[in-house]
Amino acid sequence: MQSRKVRTAEDARALVTERGLTHVKIGVVDIDGIIRGKYLAREKFFSALESGIKFCDVIFGWDSNDQLYDNSTFTGWHTAFPDATARIDPATCRELPTEPGMLFFLGEFDEAAAAICPRRLLQRxxxxxxxxxxxxxxxxxxxxxxxxxxxxxxxxxxxxxxxxxxxxxxxxxxxxxxxxxxxxxxxxxxxxxxxxxxxxxxxxxxxxxxxxxxxxxxxxxxxxxxxxxxxxxxxxxxxxxxxxxxxxxxxxxxxxxxxxxxxxxxxxxxxxxxxxxxxxxxxxxxxxxxxxxxxxxxxxxxxxxxxxxxxxxxxxxxxxxxxxxxxxxxxxxxxxxxxxxxxxxxxxxxxxxxxxxxxxxxxxxxxxxxxxxxxxxxxxxxxxxxxxxxxxxxxxxxxxxxxxxxxxxxxxxxxxxxxxxxxxxxxxxxxxxxxxxxxxxxxxxxxxxxxxxxx
The missing domain is CATH 3.30.590.10 (Glutamine synthetase/guanido kinase, catalytic domain)
Structure with a gap:
């Protein structure tokens, strides 16, 4: 299967399995338009396709230079920086030519963080x-x-x-x-x-x-x-x-x-x-x-x-x-x-x-x-x-x-x-x-x- 043919979680699992990948790369976009992400082990990725993946919500609590905002009501020391749930969009699957065989997926935030997630804002x-x-x-x-x-x-x-x-x-x-x-x-x-x-x-x-x-x-x-x-x-x-x-x-x-x-x-x-x-x-x-x-x-x-x-x-x-x-x-x-x-x-x-x-x-x-x-x-x-x-x-x-x-x-x-x-x-x-x-x-x-x- 080609990466750009992926549309569903089932498609994504099938492609990762077909390639024998041990990890995939995912990213979410912060307020400044910077992609923040990580490598996920295959089984963790499969789980995330169903139930989402956790990111520390400091992603929305710091600036482009990783400096903490001093008066954010959404997150900060006063909230103890809890996790926020992001869901992976299988249809964003991309090849990473700089890492042969590697796949990349974009995600977006659910629940409370959806209100300030740039991708969710555009969707609205x-x-x-x-x-x-x-x-x-x-x-x-x-x-x-x-x-x-x-x-x-x-x-x-x-x-x-x-x-x-x-x-x-x-x-x-x-x-x-x-x-x-x-x-x-x-x-x-x-x-x-x-x-x-x-x-x-x-x-x-x-x-x-x-x-x-x-x-x-x-x-x-x-x-x-x-x-x-x-x-x-x-x-x-x-x-x-x-x-x-x-x-x-x-x-x-x-x-x-x-x-x-x-x-x-x-x-x-x-x-x-x-x-x-x-x-x-x-x-x-x-x-x-x-x-x-x-x-x-x-x-x-x-x-x-x-x-x-x-x-x-x-x-x-x-x-x-x-x-x-x-x-x-x-x-x-x-x-x-x-x-x-x-x-x-x-x-x-x-x-x-x-x-x-x-x-x-x-x-x-x-x-x-x-x-x-x-x-x-x-x-x-x-x-x-x-x-x-x-x-x-x-x-x-x-x-x-x-x-x-x-x-x-x-x-x-x-x-x-x-x-x-x-x-x-x-x-x-x-x-x-x-x-x-x-x-x-x-x-x-x-x-x-x-x-x-x-x-």
């Missing part, structure tokens, strides 16, 4: 779409810089003066992609074997930067593909003595790294819901209201998309990233780009997202806000033609300028609470305020250079 939004008669399709694309560095060397250099894989600005370069052909082809092969099919892979403008466009699929599978791509692109690079980063902006000298999301809906009849001939941009009423909801809620939900302090270094004028909740037809200066085309290709590109997204949360925000727009028939502003940066927008379209501001907007959003639940909103806003406070503790190179001697 998908269920909302189904209740409205829609099936969402999503595609993610990521920009990422590659370096001729290792985890040790970047730390020895204090993350400064790093050696990029290639020099110069070579967007869409056949020269660079041909010189690095073996490297590019090995990434394409890895993604193909892991069922993360790439529709495109090319150099972007900047030294050693690539962009990978993952093929569209249903919303949950798209999120799974995106989180697996981010993790295993890092694995692939480090096994070859290289490194990649998915930071939103790693250097002031270069544009930020996008993680754009493309979304569309189909009706229960399987027909595209966004396309209507004869309309501006071929936009149906459903699509117009979807965009209206996304535009209206983007400032309130931004923390779910721009989820790190670094995210806000990217959201500045003139660097291919939006600064306001704007939209236009085929306009890359806007936060939302409507892409007109055939019924099956008509979609909206959610351009505010960067490469640092937690795919489950970002897709939940982009999709949930659009569905809310359909439910409430929210009309968007007039589409913007030309350069959105040169236009003064209504203040209600202003995006938060910091993670702390975004977290407060999310916490105070009644719509966010209606879409995602109080438990998630309270916990997530707490984690983002923690992230901002941790940043405020740091003394930056800029401060030292500016104040050390002269003040």
């Amino acid at each position: 939004v998908i269920d909302r779409a189904a209740g409205m008669g829609f099936s969402p399709s999503v595609a993610a694309e990521f920009e990422f810089f590659m370096f001729d560095e290792t985890p040790h060397s970047v730390r020895e250099k204090n993350f400064r003066n790093l050696t990029n894989l290639t020099p110069g600005w070579f967007g869409y370069s056949v020269l660079r992609s041909s010189v690095e052909a073996e490297l590019n082809r090995s990434l394409l092969q890895l993604c193909e074997e892991m069922d993360i099919p790439l529709e495109g892979l090319h150099t972007e403008t900047g030294p050693g930067v690539l962009e990978a466009a993952i093929q569209y699929t249903d919303a949950m599978a798209a999120a799974d593909r995106a989180v697996l791509f981010k993790t295993f692109a890092k694995v692939w690079a480090e096994r070859q003595g290289k490194m990649v980063t998915f930071m939103a902006k790693w250097s002031n000298a270069y544009p930020g790294q996008s993680g754009h999301l493309h979304l569309s809906l189909r009706g229960t009849d399987g027909k595209p819901a966004f396309h209507q001939a004869g309309r501006p941009g071929y936009m149906s009423d459903t699509m117009r209201h979807f965009v209206g909801g996304q535009q209206a809620l983007m400032p309130e939900l931004l923390a779910m998309v721009a989820s790190t302090v670094n995210s806000y270094s990217r959201l500045i004028p003139g660097f291919w990233a939006p600064t306001d909740a704007t939209w236009g037809i085929e306009n890359r200066t806007c936060a939302l780009r409507v892409i007109p085309g055939s019924p099956s290709s008509q979609r909206v590109e959610y351009r505010v997202a960067a490469a640092d997204i937690n795919p489950y949360l970002a897709i939940a925000a982009a999709l949930g806000s659009g569905l809310w727009g359909i439910e409430n028939k929210i009309e968007p502003d007039a589409p913007i033609s030309g350069n959105a940066y040169d236009i003064k927008h209504d203040t209600k379209r202003n995006l938060p300028r910091s993670l702390a501001e975004a977290a407060d907007r999310l916490s105070n959003s009644n719509v966010a609470r209606e879409l995602f639940g109080d438990v998630f909103v309270d916990h997530y806003a707490m984690t983002r305020n923690w992230e901002e406070r941790e940043f405020r503790k740091a003394i930056t190179d800029w401060e030292l250079a500016r104040y050390f001697e002269t003040i």
Whole structure:
């Protein structure tokens, strides 16, 4: 049996037995989009397929650097960090080409932890779409810089003066992609074997930067593909003595790294819901209201998309990233780009997202806000033609300028609470305020250079 044919627990058991595996690898995704996991012995895995597997719920009680939150109500020293139950989704079975014969499965949390589990949150939004008669399709694309560095060397250099894989600005370069052909082809092969099919892979403008466009699929599978791509692109690079980063902006000298999301809906009849001939941009009423909801809620939900302090270094004028909740037809200066085309290709590109997204949360925000727009028939502003940066927008379209501001907007959003639940909103806003406070503790190179001697 092929790994991607696995759909049930029985299928998973049969494949593990057929291969004679003594262990399999499983993973769950935390608030920051990091896969946390372990190897499981075969019999333990078989048991987990039926009754779940226990993880210490500190997975939701610490940050991306394994530092404990100081005011989490969900878990902490006050709860003694009990176990939380995760269930394995057999249909996520993947080959691990870096470990020949090994199988990998994703899981998600049940019981109390389900309220804040990113994968379960997205499932609730998908269920909302189904209740409205829609099936969402999503595609993610990521920009990422590659370096001729290792985890040790970047730390020895204090993350400064790093050696990029290639020099110069070579967007869409056949020269660079041909010189690095073996490297590019090995990434394409890895993604193909892991069922993360790439529709495109090319150099972007900047030294050693690539962009990978993952093929569209249903919303949950798209999120799974995106989180697996981010993790295993890092694995692939480090096994070859290289490194990649998915930071939103790693250097002031270069544009930020996008993680754009493309979304569309189909009706229960399987027909595209966004396309209507004869309309501006071929936009149906459903699509117009979807965009209206996304535009209206983007400032309130931004923390779910721009989820790190670094995210806000990217959201500045003139660097291919939006600064306001704007939209236009085929306009890359806007936060939302409507892409007109055939019924099956008509979609909206959610351009505010960067490469640092937690795919489950970002897709939940982009999709949930659009569905809310359909439910409430929210009309968007007039589409913007030309350069959105040169236009003064209504203040209600202003995006938060910091993670702390975004977290407060999310916490105070009644719509966010209606879409995602109080438990998630309270916990997530707490984690983002923690992230901002941790940043405020740091003394930056800029401060030292500016104040050390002269003040």
